[in-house]
Amino acid sequence: MSIGYAFPDKLVEVEWLAENLNALSPDIRIVESNEDVLLYDTGHIPGAVHIDWRKDLQDQLIRDYISPEKFAQLCSRNGITADTTCIFYGDKSNWWACYALWAFELFGHTKAKILNGGRDKWIKLGLPLTKEKPSYEKTFYPVPPQRRDSEIRVFYEDVLSFLKTKGPLIDVRSPGEYSGELLHMPEYPQEGVLRGGHIPGAKSVPWKTAVKEDSTFKSFADLREIYEKEAGLDPEKETIVYCRIGERSSHSWFVLKYLLGHKKVKNYDGSWTEWGNKVAAPIER
Incomplete structure (x- = not known):
């Protein structure tokens, strides 16, 4: 419940x-x-x-x-x-x-x-x-x-500036996408990119780790273990989440903002289809 x-x-x-x-x-x-x-x-x-x-x-x-x-x-x-x-x-x-x-x-x-x-x-x-x-x-x-773009959403330039602060970035894609092995998910060829990898400093926390087998959300204690203890997120500090087009990261945004009560979580909906195709965008593998 x-x-x-x-x-x-x-x-x-x-x-x-x-x-x-x-x-x-x-x-x-x-x-x-x-x-x-x-x-x-x-x-x-x-x-x-x-x-x-x-x-x-x-x-x-x-x-x-x-x-x-x-x-x-x-x-x-x-x-x-x-x-x-x-x-x-x-x-x-x-x-x-x-x-x-x-x-x-x-x-x-x-x-x-x-x-x-x-x-x-x-x-x-x-x-x-x-x-x-x-x-x-x-x-x-x-x-x-x-x-409310400035309240719950960030753009490429915002993320680039955020990197300088070494603030927490959460990549909610699959491990294969995060590592750069997958340029796109097989079922989403239209979401392909020119470069694989992740935004420098981003931690991998796949979106699906937040739900149970019956598709309900995990308990508060379990979510806190995943995001705060393992990923090291601070509920009081700004966090940016991203995926490929912003939809999976919306799920993680909801978990962080409303289930765990993080006050400053934002969604980078340009996500990897923008970052992985952007000229001179820094990438880590």
Whole structure:
């Protein structure tokens, strides 16, 4: 269960949602976001809307997120208001659900939670799925004045400056990617880079070390052992996490910020597809 975490209210247990599914407040919206964008159509939690991480959250021309205006439109057509609590869930131990949550928080929508165990646990418990797509009335969602880039996100130049401080960098990719043996994961050839390795000084803490076999998060004590004792992270100091395109690191960002209570964790979403292709970027192997 979620007891013991720094912010236990950022998690919703599958069992609770199943018991209360038919009596949810109108101010709650269940949001499914998967790596496999076609998965939602094969069956989803009743009442859940689908947010496509690639089509809905990312600009289709520039490598960046959508504008504040388009974010407001996205929320409006999914029946989400500024006061709606969004419960995100998805495949692969909520890796992409955490990415969607991070993107929502980038626009200031912090009323966002993760369904602990996600799609994997929901299906394993034999809980109901439907192919019926819900229909919600359009809402008014105010255009966010700006994105919170400086609060929870860093860019290439920020990381380069951070290296001079010898602050902690966490590489959440697989050991093969970290060592430079893999230029790209076999299942993601589109995310290839020209150089393999890792950002100088970065420690390897693969994102999946934070979850159990049933896709739920490990206990507070276990997470503290992994990130604070073994990786040496200080909850009071700034930490930067990165992966390949920023999605796996969003998962680790959520763990550090909300489960362990680290105050200054930021996500470098340019990650290795930017760093490994950047002319003159320093690389370590």
